[in-house]
Amino acid sequence: xxxxxxxxxxxxxxxxxxxxxxxxxxxxxxxxxxxxxxxxxxxxxxxxxxxxxxxxxxxxxxxxxxxxxxxxxxxxxxxxxxxxxxxxxxxxxxxxxxxxxxxxxxxxxxxxxxxxxxxxxxxxxxxxxxxxxxxxxxxxxxxxxxxxxxxxxxxxxxxxxxxxxxxxxxxxxxxxxxxxxxxxxxxxxxxxxxxxxxxxxxxxxxxxxxxxxxxxxxxxxxxxxxxxxxxxxxxxxxxxxxxxxxxxxxxxxxxxxxxxxxxxxxxxxxxxxxxxxxxxxxxxxxxxxxxxxxxxxxxxxxxxxxxxxxxxxxxxxxxxxxxxxxxxxxxxxxxxxxxxxxxxxxxxxxxxxxxxxxxxxxxxxxxxxxxxxxxxxxxxxxxxxxxxxxxxxxxxxxxxxxxxxxxxxxxxxxxxxxxxxxxxxxxxxxxxxxxxxxxxxxxxxxxxxxxxxxxxxxxxxxxxxxxxxxxxxxxxxxxxxxxxxxxxxxxxxxxxxxxxxxxxxxxxxxxxxxxxxxxxxxxxxxxxxxxx
Amino acid sequence: xxxxxxxxxxxxxxxxxxxxxxxxxxxxxxxxxxxxxxxxxxxxxxxxxxxxxxxxxxxxxxxxxxxxxxxxxxxxxxxxxxxxxxxxxxxxxxxxxxxxxxxxxxxxxxxxxxxxxxxxxxxxxxxxxxxxxxxxxxxxxxxxxxxxxxxxxxxxxxxxxxxxxxxxxxxxxxxxxxxxxxxxxxxxxxxxxxxxxxxxxxxxxxxxxxxxxxxxxxxxxxxxxxxxxxxxxxxxxxxxxxxxxxxxxxxxxxxxxxxxxxxxxxxxxxxxxxxxxxxxxxxxxxxxxxxxxxxxxxxxxxxxxxxxxxxxxxxxxxxxxxxxxxxxxxxxxxxxxxx
Numbered sequence: 001x002x003x004x005x006x007x008x009x010x011x012x013x014x015x016x017x018x019x020x021x022x023x024x025x026x027x028x029x030x031x032x033x034x035x036x037x038x039x040x041x042x043x044x045x046x047x048x049x050x051x052x053x054x055x056x057x058x059x060x061x062x063x064x065x066x067x068x069x070x071x072x073x074x075x076x077x078x079x080x081x082x083x084x085x086x087x088x089x090x091x092x093x094x095x096x097x098x099x100x101x102x103x104x105x106x107x108x109x110x111x112x113x114x115x116x117x118x119x120x121x122x123x124x125x126x127x128x129x130x131x132x133x134x135x136x137x138x139x140x141x142x143x144x145x146x147x148x149x150x151x152x153x154x155x156x157x158x159x160x161x162x163x164x165x166x167x168x169x170x171x172x173x174x175x176x177x178x179x180x181x182x183x184x185x186x187x188x189x190x191x192x193x194x195x196x197x198x199x200x201x202x203x204x205x206x207x208x209x210x211x212x213x214x215x216x217x218x219x220x221x222x223x224x225x226x227x228x229x230x231x232x233x234x235x236x237x238x239x240x241x242x243x244x245x246x247x248x249x250x251x252x253x254x255x256x257x258x259x260x261x262x263x264x265x266x267x268x269x270x271x272x273x274x275x276x277x278x279x280x281x282x283x284x285x286x287x288x289x290x291x292x293x294x295x296x297x298x299x300x301x302x303x304x305x306x307x308x309x310x311x312x313x314x315x316x317x318x319x320x321x322x323x324x325x326x327x328x329x330x331x332x333x334x335x336x337x338x339x340x341x342x343x344x345x346x347x348x349x350x351x352x353x354x355x356x357x358x359x360x361x362x363x364x365x366x367x368x369x370x371x372x373x374x375x376x377x378x379x380x381x382x383x384x385x386x387x388x389x390x391x392x393x394x395x396x397x398x399x400x401x402x403x404x405x406x407x408x409x410x411x412x413x414x415x416x417x418x419x420x421x422x423x424x425x426x427x428x429x430x431x432x433x434x435x436x437x438x439x440x441x442x443x444x445x446x447x448x449x450x451x452x453x454x455x456x457x458x459x460x461x462x463x464x465x466x467x468x469x470x471x472x473x474x475x476x477x478x479x480x481x482x483x484x485x486x487x488x489x490x491x492x493x494x495x496x497x498x499x500x501x502x503x504x505x506x507x508x509x510x511x512x513x514x515x516x517x518x519x520x521x522x523x524x525x526x527x528x529x530x531x532x
Numbered sequence: 533x534x535x536x537x538x539x540x541x542x543x544x545x546x547x548x549x550x551x552x553x554x555x556x557x558x559x560x561x562x563x564x565x566x567x568x569x570x571x572x573x574x575x576x577x578x579x580x581x582x583x584x585x586x587x588x589x590x591x592x593x594x595x596x597x598x599x600x601x602x603x604x605x606x607x608x609x610x611x612x613x614x615x616x617x618x619x620x621x622x623x624x625x626x627x628x629x630x631x632x633x634x635x636x637x638x639x640x641x642x643x644x645x646x647x648x649x650x651x652x653x654x655x656x657x658x659x660x661x662x663x664x665x666x667x668x669x670x671x672x673x674x675x676x677x678x679x680x681x682x683x684x685x686x687x688x689x690x691x692x693x694x695x696x697x698x699x700x701x702x703x704x705x706x707x708x709x710x711x712x713x714x715x716x717x718x719x720x721x722x723x724x725x726x727x728x729x730x731x732x733x734x735x736x737x738x739x740x741x742x743x744x745x746x747x748x749x750x751x752x753x754x755x756x757x758x759x760x761x762x763x764x765x766x767x768x769x770x771x772x773x774x775x776x777x778x779x780x781x782x783x784x785x786x787x788x789x790x791x792x793x794x795x796x797x798x799x800x801x802x803x804x805x806x807x808x809x810x811x812x813x814x815x816x817x818x819x820x821x822x823x824x825x826x827x828x829x830x831x832x833x834x835x836x837x838x839x840x841x842x843x844x845x846x847x848x849x850x851x852x853x854x855x856x857x858x859x860x861x862x863x864x865x866x867x868x869x870x871x
Contacts (some may be wrong), residue, residue: 323755325754325755344754344757344759345755345756345757346757346758346759349757355755357752362749362751362752363749363751363752363755364752364756365749365752366744366748366749366752366753366815367748367749368748368815368816369744369745369748369815373741373744373745377741377742377745377753377756377758378756378757380738380741380742384738387737387738387739388736388737388738389737389741431756
């Protein structure tokens with residue numbers, strides 16, 4: 001406890017053989033085989049991509065490796081010695097640290113306390129705050145975290161919190177860091193920063209297992225890869241010797257074809273939603289809230305409007321203000337030409353507006369409740385007789401959407417938490433479709449779901465627009481924006497910075513629009529902002 | 533893991549731990565009853581069993597209300613105090629005013645049982661509404677609001693009664709606590725009827741689904757168009773209703789109301805709900821579980837009394853059982869959901 005880990009010295013370069021070798025790992029849950037005879041080898045100073053669709057067994061494999069679960073069969077060799085971890089603590093002591101998607105930081109404690117939690121430097125009884133700060137600073141500087149070690153974690157951005165997690169891993173002198181979807185919640189610039197840091201760690205001799213759904217990152221960053229599918233080992237090899245199509249084929253087990261095919265921009269109908277001069281000033285009660293400045297946009301019936309921007313650009317805030325989930329100071333919202341102002345989501349819903357929120361698990365799903373409740377909670381009137389739920393009506397509705405959205409589920413009584421990410425997202429979409437909305441805002445529709453489901457969700461959005469719904473899609477993934485939108489509006493720092501037709505847009509143009517400084521005009525076509 | 537296969541496994545129902553987790557309180561109750569029946573044959577007599585049920589009925593009524601509260605991840609510590617306060621108001625109404633408190637016997641001066649019951653329920657509703665208001669408008673956590681209520685209502689009861697009991701009601705009043713329909717005590721019928729209605733509300737009504745949704749994920753509930761504040765408010769009002777109803781039945785059973793009535797009831801009531809499998813984190817639980825939990829505690833106490841175990845030891849046993857029951861529940865659930 002008192003033996004303070006000093007600043008980490010780079011791990012000695014391993015000569016030859018892999019530092020980690022998992023062979024024949026199998027894991028069975030009651031009635032289910034989660035892993036069967038899986039292999040994984042990671043070399044020294046290697047960034048290893050672990051790939052597979054949701055449900056392929058990545059998480060289970062990583063849990064076995066990090067001591068969170070035990071395998072039924074198989075061997076793990078670390079630095080040539082067989083090991084078996086009963087707890088995550090064992091794995092950490094052996095040099096393996098896992099950084100999960102959901103961070104494990106204590107928000108009200110300082111950076112330094114979080115980094116050295118449980119291992120604070122000092123005497124047996126007392127913590128030495130001076131050494132705690134100094135040692136944190138040394139590690140923080142290595143990974144470019146430019147914050148006072150005594151800052152509360154609560155005040156950090158998501159990207160900075162991630163750096164604190166990495167700092168903690170380094171403080172434990174880990175040799176192998178497992179990162180589970182580290183880029184899912186980061187903006188493009190933050191991803192670039194993380195890539196730099198991961199490369200630097202590699203240069204120091206650490207190895208990293210990198211789990212991601214974004215294949216471009218694999219080709220940008222990783223040295224080798226291993227692909228799992230349905231709990232089985234499929235292949236591994238050098239990233240340089242393969243390509244995106246081949247990897248997708250391995251993951252999906254079939255040709256997905258062109259993921260994003262050509263699609264003409266459809267004719268759209270009348271203006272469904274018009275937002276004019278939406279403004280929310282900074283206020284004392286919530287100083288961290290993002291400001292909105294004079295946001296104006298239009299969405300037409302039968303059209304998909306893409307809302308692009310970096311994290312913190314104000315896209316989600318705009319959506320929530322329109323939906324009545326957050327208040328705003330001034331601005332006009334018109335639905336089908338009529339000025340409205342919603343004081344609650346309930347209000348917005350009664351005018352035919354739906355919102356699929358950004359964070360599926362925290363804001364949309366009732367994980368412990370049945371699919372039944374999850375699917376019809378917003379549209380209870382559709383499946384009720386007076387004050388009572390009519391379960392036979394409800395079953396008809398559930399069955400309709402199960403088929404329409406091809407949702408894979410055992411029964412309506414199953415808890416939503418047991419479904420895969422893709423199926424969960426479809427449940428949320430079904431919840432809103434059941435209300436037959438005129439306007440549907442979808443925030444990050446495919447975050448954290450696998451490629452197959454992604455394409456399905458995109459096609460669903462396109463079908464919704466075809467049926468006359470005005471669909472607004474918010475996404476941090478530019479390929480997604482380009483795949484589904486008919487028209488794209490970009491935002492930056494709470495302002496609209498431009499508007500462009502999908503046929504004219506490319507990732508590069510959008511990126512420039514999203515990062516350009518805006519010159520004061522609300523609506524700029526293309527790129528007229530002056531870049532200062 | 534493959535979701536499809538997981539789903540298939542769930543479907544086939546090979547899930548032993550799932551079954552145990554679901555029916556653990558019931559199984560435990562059966563085992564306990566068998567045990568007592570073997571040790572003390574008197575336990576199984578009809579008189580004794582109805583006796584147990586009558587004792588359970590007051591805390592059981594409160595536990596039915598508490599289930600609504602705990603389903604929204606709330607808590608109500610004020611039920612014992614509210615029981616005393618509302619009971620005194622009912623008693624005063626039945627006696628036709630505080631000045632008649634010492635008139636013993638069956639003098640026809642009061643306002644009758646119906647007015648008394650209405651008064652008790654009105655007090656319960658009002659106090660529940662007040663607490664709900666503080667929770668939803670002032671944003672004070674339920675634990676703190678009802679801790680305040682626990683003290684304030686007890687104080688109100690003492691103030692109202694000036695410290696002394698109010699007793700001696702008409703037979704039409706005491707029938708609600710002491711009477712029988714056939715062999716079944718009236719309080720037991722009230723308790724089971726209330727439980728049945730609550731079960732129907734939670735299981736089959738739109739409102740019931742909304743209660744689970746608010747408890748399961750308040751933010752998601754709000755974004756799904758539910759009026760979260762109104763639903764949270766409503767569960768405290770429901771709790772108040774049951775406290776009012778319970779206070780009336782209790783006063784009728786004891787033929788007396790006093791300011792120290794219901795002391796410590798909050799613990800028994802919350803324990804009944806929790807032993808019955810309702811999660812303190814909200815969103816999971818059933819009225820059936822609560823009924824079983826209430827009976828379980830009653831059976832345990834009764835069995836210990838029949839075995840001449842001292843009341844001090846009874847308290848220790850109850851404490852241990854509460855912890856063990858929840859520990860077992862957690863264990864069985866974790867075995868089931870290991871994914």
